[in-house]
Amino acid sequence: MSDYKKTIGIEVHCELKTNTKMFSTSTNGYQMVANKNICAIDLAYPGTLPIVNKYAVELALKAALLLNCKINKTMHFDRKNYFYPDLPKGYQITQARTPIGVDGYVEIEVNGIKKQIGIHDIHIEEDTAKSIHKDDKSYLDFNRAGVPLIEIVTKPDMTSSEEAMAYLEKLKEILFYANVSDCKMEEGSMRCDVNVSISKDDNLGIRTETKNIGSISSVGLAINVEAKRQEEVLESGGIIKEETRRFDEKAEKTILMRVKESGNDYRYFPEADIPYLVLTDEFIEDTKATIPVMPDTRRKIYRENNISDINIEKIIQDKAISDYLLNFNNINLKIASNLLLGDIRAYLNKTGKTIEETTLTIEKFKTVVNKLDSGEIPNKVFKDILVDLLETNKSFEEIIKDNNIETISDTSSLLEVVTTVLDNNEANIIEYKNGHDRVLKFLMGQIMKETKGSANPALVNKILLEEIEKR
Amino acid sequence: MSKYLDLSIKEINNLLKNKTIKPLDLVEEAFERIENNIDLNCFITLDKENAIRKAQELENKKVDNLLFGIPIAIKDNIMTESLRTTCASKMLENFIPTYDATVIKKIKAKNMIIIGKTNMDEFAMGSTSQTSYFKSPHNPWNRNMIAGGSSGGSASCVSARLVPFALGSDTGGSIRQPASYCGIVGMKPTYGRISRYGLVAFASSLDQIGPMTTNVYDNALLLNILVGSDEHDLTSSEKEEEDFTRFIGEDIKGMKIAVPNYFLSDIIDKETKENVEQTIEILKNNGAIVEYVDIKYLDNAVTLYQIIAMGEASSNLARFDGIRYGYSYEKPENLEDLYRKSRAIGFGKEVKRRIMVGSYLLSGENATVYYNKALSIRDDMRKSFKETFKNYDLIIGPTTTTTAYKLGEGLDDPRQTFMDDVLVIPVNMAGLPGLNVPIGFSKNNLPIGLHIIGNSFEEAQIYKLAAFIENELNLNLNPTGGRE
Numbered sequence: 001m002s003d004y005k006k007t008i009g010i011e012v013h014c015e016l017k018t019n020t021k022m023f024s025t026s027t028n029g030y031q032m033v034a035n036k037n038i039c040a041i042d043l044a045y046p047g048t049l050p051i052v053n054k055y056a057v058e059l060a061l062k063a064a065l066l067l068n069c070k071i072n073k074t075m076h077f078d079r080k081n082y083f084y085p086d087l088p089k090g091y092q093i094t095q096a097r098t099p100i101g102v103d104g105y106v107e108i109e110v111n112g113i114k115k116q117i118g119i120h121d122i123h124i125e126e127d128t129a130k131s132i133h134k135d136d137k138s139y140l141d142f143n144r145a146g147v148p149l150i151e152i153v154t155k156p157d158m159t160s161s162e163e164a165m166a167y168l169e170k171l172k173e174i175l176f177y178a179n180v181s182d183c184k185m186e187e188g189s190m191r192c193d194v195n196v197s198i199s200k201d202d203n204l205g206i207r208t209e210t211k212n213i214g215s216i217s218s219v220g221l222a223i224n225v226e227a228k229r230q231e232e233v234l235e236s237g238g239i240i241k242e243e244t245r246r247f248d249e250k251a252e253k254t255i256l257m258r259v260k261e262s263g264n265d266y267r268y269f270p271e272a273d274i275p276y277l278v279l280t281d282e283f284i285e286d287t288k289a290t291i292p293v294m295p296d297t298r299r300k301i302y303r304e305n306n307i308s309d310i311n312i313e314k315i316i317q318d319k320a321i322s323d324y325l326l327n328f329n330n331i332n333l334k335i336a337s338n339l340l341l342g343d344i345r346a347y348l349n350k351t352g353k354t355i356e357e358t359t360l361t362i363e364k365f366k367t368v369v370n371k372l373d374s375g376e377i378p379n380k381v382f383k384d385i386l387v388d389l390l391e392t393n394k395s396f397e398e399i400i401k402d403n404n405i406e407t408i409s410d411t412s413s414l415l416e417v418v419t420t421v422l423d424n425n426e427a428n429i430i431e432y433k434n435g436h437d438r439v440l441k442f443l444m445g446q447i448m449k450e451t452k453g454s455a456n457p458a459l460v461n462k463i464l465l466e467e468i469e470k471r
Numbered sequence: 472m473s474k475y476l477d478l479s480i481k482e483i484n485n486l487l488k489n490k491t492i493k494p495l496d497l498v499e500e501a502f503e504r505i506e507n508n509i510d511l512n513c514f515i516t517l518d519k520e521n522a523i524r525k526a527q528e529l530e531n532k533k534v535d536n537l538l539f540g541i542p543i544a545i546k547d548n549i550m551t552e553s554l555r556t557t558c559a560s561k562m563l564e565n566f567i568p569t570y571d572a573t574v575i576k577k578i579k580a581k582n583m584i585i586i587g588k589t590n591m592d593e594f595a596m597g598s599t600s601q602t603s604y605f606k607s608p609h610n611p612w613n614r615n616m617i618a619g620g621s622s623g624g625s626a627s628c629v630s631a632r633l634v635p636f637a638l639g640s641d642t643g644g645s646i647r648q649p650a651s652y653c654g655i656v657g658m659k660p661t662y663g664r665i666s667r668y669g670l671v672a673f674a675s676s677l678d679q680i681g682p683m684t685t686n687v688y689d690n691a692l693l694l695n696i697l698v699g700s701d702e703h704d705l706t707s708s709e710k711e712e713e714d715f716t717r718f719i720g721e722d723i724k725g726m727k728i729a730v731p732n733y734f735l736s737d738i739i740d741k742e743t744k745e746n747v748e749q750t751i752e753i754l755k756n757n758g759a760i761v762e763y764v765d766i767k768y769l770d771n772a773v774t775l776y777q778i779i780a781m782g783e784a785s786s787n788l789a790r791f792d793g794i795r796y797g798y799s800y801e802k803p804e805n806l807e808d809l810y811r812k813s814r815a816i817g818f819g820k821e822v823k824r825r826i827m828v829g830s831y832l833l834s835g836e837n838a839t840v841y842y843n844k845a846l847s848i849r850d851d852m853r854k855s856f857k858e859t860f861k862n863y864d865l866i867i868g869p870t871t872t873t874t875a876y877k878l879g880e881g882l883d884d885p886r887q888t889f890m891d892d893v894l895v896i897p898v899n900m901a902g903l904p905g906l907n908v909p910i911g912f913s914k915n916n917l918p919i920g921l922h923i924i925g926n927s928f929e930e931a932q933i934y935k936l937a938a939f940i941e942n943e944l945n946l947n948l949n950p951t952g953g954r955e
Contacts, residue, residue: 040569040570043795043796044790044795045568045569045570045795045796046550046556046558046563046566046568046671046672046790046791046796047549047550047568047572047668047669047670047671047672048668048669049667049668049672049703049704049705049706050705051702051703051705052705079786081785081786081789081833083789083792083810085792085794085806088790088795089789089790090786090788090789090790090792091786091789140794265834265835267785267786267830267833267834267838268833268838269782269783269786269833269838269842270846272674272675272676272706272783273672273675273705273706274705274706275705275706
């Protein structure tokens with residue numbers, strides 16, 4: 001194993017989920033046709049001036065609050081000057097001196113160990129146009145020009161690809177759940193650049209920046225590949241240069257894009273077209289109030305409701321399901337989540353519907369969960385009536401009635417079945433009395449088999465225990 | 472040849488109202504005058520066809536305001552939809568805007584008639600209008616002389632009575648200095664008073680559009696319709712609209728007026744100084760209190776201006792890259808070549824000089840050493856002005872150090888031409904309103920102007936004093952009016 005230590009810092013760009021662009025009223029959204037969501041401001045026509053999208057500021061503020069940042073209550077914008085065809089004004093409006101948030105952190109967990117990754121700053125800026133190169137020609141699509149972005153810059157606090165990936169997963173989860181961004185790396189609404197250096201001692205090595213990596217797992221891979229490349233260079237007596245590289249996923253190599261000149265000269269200076277923005281305490285409080293229940297709080301609730309760790313993560317992965325569960329308290333969340341992750345999700349996947357598009361009202365779902373919880377209906381029945389629940393406006397009771405479903409709740413007929421099963425399995429009774437609890441499950445199964453699943457499980461359980469006790 | 476355009480706006484308005492004349496008469500007279508004075512080079516683009524059409528349209532409309540049907544000329548750095556807007560540059564020689572600047576919308580809403588786009592220094596960079604890609608405008612008082620700049624075409628056409636109104640823009644004196652050289656009234660309002668949306672940016676923190684007219688009342692009248700907050704310009708002020716003519720005609724008894732010592736120091740030409748001193752005597756004799764004060768950093772204003780204006784300009788002009796609009800080099804070898812040649816050929820010498828100096832001033836450590844330092848000294852200068860306004864209503868001095876000079880001069884020393892604006896620049900730096908009003912003539916019969924500076928948003932006070940002086944002096948300011 002290598003005795004070099006890795007030091008990693010990450011810059012993430014996220015497109016904000018707004019209706020309009022950062023500095024104009026053009027639509028911010030997916031557009032098939034090139035140069036459709038544009039106006040004179042986006043194209044930097046002479047005489048145009050920027051306006052500020054307040055909702056974008058609100059989303060950026062929300063992100064800064066969730067990343068535990070200190071808020072620059074008096075903030076302004078700066079110009080970053082450089083020439084590139086995708087940059088219509090010849091400068092990007094960004095925040096250099098007064099980023100909206102500074103000095104925050106994100107808590108991650110790797111192999112059971114918790115760690116805080118420091119956030120250097122989070123600032124608001126605008127996206128560039130898209131260059132498309134075809135044959136020997138270049139084309140420009142300005143639909144993306146001026147789309148609001150936040151850039152989140154970490155401190156060099158990560159020491160492994162696992163930590164880097166955990167940080168990105170966590171960041172993505174926070175921003176996605178807070179409705180700040182779609183965070184779709186594959187569509188470019190979340191993009192990351194990774195700074196990596198290696199060193200044998202406490203002095204930091206020279207770092208390189210690897211740009212535009214396509215997925216979180218690729219980030220992990222890119223870090224390891226780049227660290228290994230740096231090690232090979234150092235071990236063969238070479239030196240690492242400050243440079244920008246890109247990750248070739250197929251070749252599993254980082255490839256040199258350009259060597260960084262001594263300090264890129266972006267000629268930053270204050271954007272005079274936009275006055276200072278003052279984020280009032282009221283605005284900050286109002287923004288805080290729009291923050292929904294975040295994933296870690298949801299995890300805690302699920303854990304308290306005895307949902308398995310695997311299922312907890314499955315729910316968190318599916319925000320629609322997790323959000324749906326927020327509608328309920330005082331129901332058995334474990335049963336509810338099983339239904340949602342199982343048959344209901346399968347139905348939704350098959351039909352392409354969202355849960356809101358089905359006829360499963362909150363009231364109806366609550367009834368179903370409670371009936372299952374009390375044992376009044378067995379799981380089998382739920383499966384039978386699933387389509388009715390999701391596709392008709394009938395109430396639960398009507399569905400049960402219309403399907404001629406009878407649940408065996410008649411004590412005497414159940415007692416008969418229980419007695420027969422116990423008679424046939426005397427050895428198991430002894431085993432149970434010797435402390436093997438799982439035998440009970442087997443006996444339950446036998447009874448349900450005899451009743452073809454129509455028995456009320458809670459009632460069966462009660463009679464079974466009573467009868468075993470008697471023997 | 473009719474002489475309606477020599478009448479006052481109120482008189483014209485009455486004639487329009489009682490249908491003695493039609494807007495078309497005014498438009499035709501304006502074009503007749505323009506065509507007779509084509510050698511003044513006031514205009515880059517004339518819009519005769521549309522002006523006539525608009526005038527005809529207005530015949531069926533009610534004359535509902537004083538500016539109705541009045542011809543106006545627009546400086547060629549203000550966007551006019553479908554009407555070529557060049558900034559006097561090869562870069563935009565064929566540029567047709569897709570939208571109207573906010574001020575143009577306001578002018579059109581009052582049914583004024585746009586006659587054409589006036590000549591200027593390229594991208595408003597210059598003090599003589601000689602950096603124009605087109606032929607330089609001349610001074611109607613002496614056609615061998617400059618009209619001043621950068622709003623030289625606007626000043627010249629108003630001075631020559633070709634049109635009664637023009638819009639200029641003022642980043643470091645570009646309305647007031649040519650107004651002084653041409654003997655007209657030019658106002659640079661408080662920063663933020665008028666929306667900059669649609670004004671091609673030179674230095675964003677200094678630029679301001681303003682009215683240029685033959686007299687004070689007309690100037691206030693035009694300002695009335697230009698002001699107001701604009702959702703398209705975040706730096707536009709929320710101040711409510713007001714009637715800037717409201718103090719015109721009042722006496723000036725008890726008015727407290729400050730004269731900065733620097734404004735009458737030996738940088739000022741003797742004749743100009745004498746004229747200003749005579750005006751001061753008149754003010755004193757009419758009950759105004761005139762005192763001499765010191766305002767900090769006035770002598771540094773040009774340096775500060777160069778740093779801030781060129782820094783901002785280098786960034787503002789980056790968008791002219793030959794890709795989306797404007798001049799684009801025809802056969803570039805690659806992207807770098809496209810940038811280099813489009814900008815090298817599309818921009819003139821002075822513009823390129825300022826972009827280069829500005830880029831240097833913002834580079835690396837220079838941003839801290841120069842730009843940020845300039846901003847902080849500028850703040851101090853602003854405070855010093857504010858201090859003065861605690862004790863005084865207005866500040867006055869000469870607008871320019873000399874009268875207009877010969878065409879062709881001032882081209883070989885780019886730094887010297889900045890000195891033409893030494894007295895007007897501080898007003899932009901402090902964001903204050905300032906106005907030129909003519910107060911006399913030199914021996915060579917060239918106009919001399921008084922510069923009146925007000926506190927922020929106190930334009931109405933400036934007009935009060937300016938109108939009083941105008942009335943007292945009663946000068947014949949028509950260069951064709953047979954003055955000796």
